[in-house]
Amino acid sequence: MDDEKGLKSNLLVNTGILIDPLENSQIKVWALFLKDALKKELSSQFPQFAWRFGIIERHDFPKALPKDPLTLLEFGSDIKIENNYDFLLVLTSLPLKARFSQGISAVPSSMLETAVISLSKILECKKEEIKKTGAINLIKHILGHLWGLDHDDSSVMKPRKSWCHERPLDWNHEEKRHIANFLNSVADPRVEETAGTKNTFLFYLRVLINEGPSLLRDIIFFRSWRMFLNLGRFTAATAVSIIFLFLSAEAWEMGAAIQSKWLDIILFLVIIASTLSLYFGQNLQGIGKSDKMKEQAVRSRIILFGTLFIGMASFWLNLLLISFVIINLLPQKVIAGWAGIEGNTLPVFHFSKLMATFGILASSVGGNLEEEQDIKAVLIYTEET
Numbered sequence: 001m002d003d004e005k006g007l008k009s010n011l012l013v014n015t016g017i018l019i020d021p022l023e024n025s026q027i028k029v030w031a032l033f034l035k036d037a038l039k040k041e042l043s044s045q046f047p048q049f050a051w052r053f054g055i056i057e058r059h060d061f062p063k064a065l066p067k068d069p070l071t072l073l074e075f076g077s078d079i080k081i082e083n084n085y086d087f088l089l090v091l092t093s094l095p096l097k098a099r100f101s102q103g104i105s106a107v108p109s110s111m112l113e114t115a116v117i118s119l120s121k122i123l124e125c126k127k128e129e130i131k132k133t134g135a136i137n138l139i140k141h142i143l144g145h146l147w148g149l150d151h152d153d154s155s156v157m158k159p160r161k162s163w164c165h166e167r168p169l170d171w172n173h174e175e176k177r178h179i180a181n182f183l184n185s186v187a188d189p190r191v192e193e194t195a196g197t198k199n200t201f202l203f204y205l206r207v208l209i210n211e212g213p214s215l216l217r218d219i220i221f222f223r224s225w226r227m228f229l230n231l232g233r234f235t236a237a238t239a240v241s242i243i244f245l246f247l248s249a250e251a252w253e254m255g256a257a258i259q260s261k262w263l264d265i266i267l268f269l270v271i272i273a274s275t276l277s278l279y280f281g282q283n284l285q286g287i288g289k290s291d292k293m294k295e296q297a298v299r300s301r302i303i304l305f306g307t308l309f310i311g312m313a314s315f316w317l318n319l320l321l322i323s324f325v326i327i328n329l330l331p332q333k334v335i336a337g338w339a340g341i342e343g344n345t346l347p348v349f350h351f352s353k354l355m356a357t358f359g360i361l362a363s364s365v366g367g368n369l370e371e372e373q374d375i376k377a378v379l380i381y382t383e384e385t
């Protein structure tokens, strides 16, 4: 037992704090304060890990205002991978651009293991002490997300409008246990430290074997099923094309002519093709580009593609259900007439599958109408808070 404990105490959690020293005179003071405060706090709460915080100063920060969290996440993620940090916090005192909500203080991305934190609202809190406690509380909330926690009203994981607090907030007992487990897996050596291969295919395979279950968890719980709620044009294009399909006799005739087993193959190909078309159409392959053979970069790419694929597949399932309901509501005789199969029972399920498949084709076109930045943000952000 003692041996095991001794071994675990060596596990290093290495976190970077990235700042732009040209931003103003305060930011460096804040980075230094947070570095010490976080190290002290986390070392006392999780003594089984060795906590290291490093400050990185970069003069080539994206300059546009308000700061776009998406740009900063990508900027930070590249620097994190280059410098072999486990996690990276991009710290700024300037306001952030909000995409899906209003007045935000931070955007974590558990996929990129990177977060953007703005102190701009906290710097408006009244007392110096409140600012400090507030900033630590906010960062604990964000770190909680990076370490796989969801919201919980009983702890620091409660979402809040204001982070001006006098009182330090904490994770609850259950959350601390989860964090310790999560960090144990993160602090394991990365694949590039153990694999010793220069072959891209073998490297991807190694990552898949080592990380399969955790990748799957990330993909399925990475809100892939909610992906399209935030993408208006995408959903609209699908809805419009489905309505036209329902009204055109050709679609029904074609449905009658296609055998069910062929339809299954076509369906699979269509989902793959539309995932690929979104992935490359939206330049998602550019994420984590700084180094091809780093576990974290490969992880991000697998998660991104997987999320898109699962998102497409669940979108298809929704379309199938909707089509099934609509076909049942329409007069069966008329449809049978359109399909040219008068007198036979209408294969409702077969036609629902066909319509849903057409819908997915249309949606991949619609998806490419979305702003590139928005679709990326939906996939990469864990939340805006």
Ligand SMILES: [Zn+2]
Residues within 6 Å of the ligand: 141, 145, 151, 157, 158, 159, 383, 385
């Ligand atoms: Zn949150």
